[in-house]
Amino acid sequence: MTTKFSFTLKATDGKARTGVIDTPRGQIRTPAFMPVGTAATVKAMMPESVAATGADILLGNTYHLMLRPTAERIDRLGGLHKFMNWHKPILTDSGGFQVMSLSGLRKLTEEGVTFKSHVDGSKHHLSPERSMEIQRLLGSDIVMCFDECPALPADRDRIAESMRLSMRWAARSREAFGDRPGYALFGIQQGGLERDMREESAEALKAIGFEGYAIGGLAVGEGQEAMFGCLDYAPDMLPEDKPRYLMGVGKPDDIVGAVKRGVDMMDCVLPSRSGRTGQVFTRHGVLNIKNARHQDDPRPLDEQCGCPACRNYSRAYLHHVFRSQEIISSMLLTWHNLHYFQDLMQGMRDAIAEGRFDAWEAEFHARRAEGDIAPL
């Protein structure tokens, strides 16, 4: 086991990259998809099941955990890994994004943000210094800078103002994070869809220096075409020898397009949230298990999938338990979706390592274009 945090690029294919992040808690194979464990659980999953899908790292949400059960309580109980029984790496966001999207009344100043909890209305404060403290108390392996992120579309002035505030906060985050061997602090590039501001942001972050660099402020309503447009240049502005993390992405085709453009890490609630609403991802695209066409279908969701939902259950069973609102429906469909997303990442890692990413991508799109298997 290493005692350091490091990134090793193993192979590239076009702009697509594959490598390994070494941490004292284990290796993270990249490109990596991080399931989201908002409130110290990936919803409807046992942590050993999350690991069984192939996940090397989870994302935890600072905003949720600081409100309940609180970072101080988790620290007293031995940290987030022990608390939630997940002993591989954890990345935590800074809390900034969800203060904006979830909390009640909030006040933003140069110093930080004051806001009301969406749980009980209590008043809280976040700043670069407090966010670093919370993420340290949680025991997060990869800590994110505290930043501010405007919803898109936004005008250039608003984007510039916000980005520059985030860069000042990035410097304060770096200072507050201190010297913590084995742990990493990632800077977050902002600048919306404005190329010059992305450049300015990247330069500011590189001047500070981080163990990894995130691309923030995307997947916030701009659409895939605009996002890919930005990803055509944004990753190239970041250091080649550090991991690049695209925050909050995404759908399978978003993920593939991001990897193709040089992204190494991603996270999204989509596979777990969809598992609870009956939306299922397969090689053939998306299906909804609620649909009556599945009620007599003895076939698995995907005949080539190795997850328990596919190995042990028919579509008819999954349809039945979804319609009956049984908890096992969320358990099995979430497991399947997470397994699918991890299979997708493994497929890309192998293809990049073997220099056949373009062929892999063509097959990915061709299979999805076929649509779900025909009813019996």
Place this chain on the structure above:
Amino acid sequence: MTTKFSFTLKATDGKARTGVIDTPRGQIRTPAFMPVGTAATVKAMMPESVAATGADILLGNTYHLMLRPTAERIDRLGGLHKFMNWHKPILTDSGGFQVMSLSGLRKLTEEGVTFKSHVDGSKHHLSPERSMEIQRLLGSDIVMCFDECPALPADRDRIAESMRLSMRWAARSREAFGDRPGYALFGIQQGGLERDMREESAEALKAIGFEGYAIGGLAVGEGQEAMFGCLDYAPDMLPEDKPRYLMGVGKPDDIVGAVKRGVDMMDCVLPSRSGRTGQVFTRHGVLNIKNARHQDDPRPLDEQCGCPACRNYSRAYLHHVFRSQEIISSMLLTWHNLHYFQDLMQGMRDAIAEGRFDAWEAEFHARRAEGDIAPL
């Protein structure tokens, strides 16, 4: 693997018995507690996890399954075992009890019961013949006679009338069940709290002849003292060489008292339902994980319990996920409760086999009297 259904009594201690039921789908160690898998799932549990708690057999509900997804559909899909991925024995009830407790408008005649579904208001019919057909379509290993059961208290005339109808239905059930090697049909003794009627019912059932005998019409509101009063004589009226099944029981102390009185099998939704409402069974009695006293407690629910909830999580974590309404709360607490119930049965099986049931029972009550461990 045997191809027959048989019961072997291994040891007795006072009236308490331990033995083995052999079936083509595996052995059932008695005394046995059967978790309830109402709608083709033990709520919040994967079937392999149910097996890991030590359960040898599940109970399925004919009433629920006939309405959704229907017995005919389950049959087309290969039977209930395959449908729900549970390959050990399954016992199904006859549907009669839940028609009375759950369905809408119903009409009872000598022939059977017509009723409206609680799911969609559709009209359905159950009779001894239809109940046998449904349980055969499901592939149930232990089939229950179709019976009628009055809520207690009820007057003697009502109890006698109902019991005699159930005995006529028992004869029709036996006839309709036919000759099915490897499968068992259990008769159900009725008669409320009236000793002479319990005797009359037992004689009627023995004259027909069954592979096992249930004690029905208890745990329907009469209280533990009255139930134990009836169990002081009712099991003795049933054949010694066949399994005796007390339906719908119960709390841990109900179970212990029933085993002491000669009962071999039981079922109850209590451990699984309680797991979803935060009620936890331990050697020290019952605790509610919602209570604030647990929020900083790093200790497991029960230090001697080997279930995943106790091995891997603190009370503080279980409190947090319960309060946050996370699905993993139901998953872990249900697992713990089922594990506790199965440990209880194993403890009794061992104690009976070793002739120390009284000492075991005294310790069981002494530990519960201590109450939960003191807060830190």
